[in-house]
Amino acid sequence: MTGSPGAPLTSGAPDLAPALVVADVSHSFGEVQALKGVSFTVARGAFTALLGVNGAGKTTLFSLITRLYDSTSGTIAVAGFDARRAPGEALARLGVVFQTRALDTDLTLRQNLRYHAALHGIARRPAEARIAEVLALVDLADRIDQRTAALSGGQQRRAEIARALLHRPELLLLDEATAGLDVRARAEVLALVRRLIRHENVSALFATHVMDEIEPADNVVLLHRGEVLARGRADSIAAAGGDLTSAFLSLTGQAA
Numbered sequence: 001m002t003g004s005p006g007a008p009l010t011s012g013a014p015d016l017a018p019a020l021v022v023a024d025v026s027h028s029f030g031e032v033q034a035l036k037g038v039s040f041t042v043a044r045g046a047f048t049a050l051l052g053v054n055g056a057g058k059t060t061l062f063s064l065i066t067r068l069y070d071s072t073s074g075t076i077a078v079a080g081f082d083a084r085r086a087p088g089e090a091l092a093r094l095g096v097v098f099q100t101r102a103l104d105t106d107l108t109l110r111q112n113l114r115y116h117a118a119l120h121g122i123a124r125r126p127a128e129a130r131i132a133e134v135l136a137l138v139d140l141a142d143r144i145d146q147r148t149a150a151l152s153g154g155q156q157r158r159a160e161i162a163r164a165l166l167h168r169p170e171l172l173l174l175d176e177a178t179a180g181l182d183v184r185a186r187a188e189v190l191a192l193v194r195r196l197i198r199h200e201n202v203s204a205l206f207a208t209h210v211m212d213e214i215e216p217a218d219n220v221v222l223l224h225r226g227e228v229l230a231r232g233r234a235d236s237i238a239a240a241g242g243d244l245t246s247a248f249l250s251l252t253g254q255a256a
């Protein structure tokens with residue numbers, strides 16, 4: 001295990017709590033144990049990569065954080081709010097970009113975002129202002145009245161990030177947000193997420209299996225077959241194997 005142990009679960013003061021604390025979380029689907037005692041922390045203002053190949057348990061973990069599944073073992077806290085005991089508070093602080101598309105392609109960007117703002121209980125007038133704001137953040141202000149179907153794959157991903165930002169979340173969860181995009185669109189999505197962290201007071205947990213999306217100073221949680229094999233700065237994990245890919249292969253027992 002690389003890196004420091006997770007921060008204490010409760011700080012008493014949500015303002016000072018990490019963006020996300022996952023402590024000893026396990027989850028099974030019948031005989032399949034998808035997560036085994038998973039613990040890690042996402043600090044405020046941090047880009048944390050959840051690195052894992054297919055079947056690592058990334059989507060299961062996201063489903064527990066977003067309360068799609070109920071976690072029966074371990075604790076999850078978003079910005080200091082326990083996801084089970086205070087789900088409303090925890091979910092209000094989460095913005096989610098799922099693997100599956102969340103926008104209605106028959107509607108315009110504006111219509112999609114109005115709908116999601118209403119779901120979050122944002123009144124019409126502030127919603128219009130916030131929609132303009134988030135579209136500017138993701139560089140899609142000029143596409144507001146375009147049908148979502150007419151946007152490129154990369155623009156759709158950025159639109160989904162805009163949707164996830166509507167209610168000013170403290171933590172963005174992104175599940176393979178760059179999957180299916182070409183090299184340039186991938187780079188744009190990554191740069192956008194990093195920019196949001198620097199300027200918009202948000203943290204991110206970015207699930208990926210693509211090593212070259214990770215920068216040396218990023219925090220990494222290496223999840224493999226439901227277990228955290230390493231956590232800490234990417235460069236310190238990489239140091240164990242020469243580079244991140246070699247360290248990954250060695251830690252997962254796949255080194256030649």
Ligand SMILES: Nc1ncnc2c1ncn2[C@@H]1O[C@H](COP(=O)(O)OP(=O)(O)OP(=O)(O)O)[C@@H](O)[C@H]1O
Pocket residue numbers: 029032033034052053054055056057058059060061
């Ligand atoms: N609904 C389910 N029923 C049964 N088994 C499941 C279910 N969802 C996930 N699993 C199993 O749990 C394990 C973790 O799957 P999960 O989808 O969380 O991994 P992942 O890291 O997100 O992979 P991928 O990148 O392929 O989505 C796998 O062995 C998977 O087969």
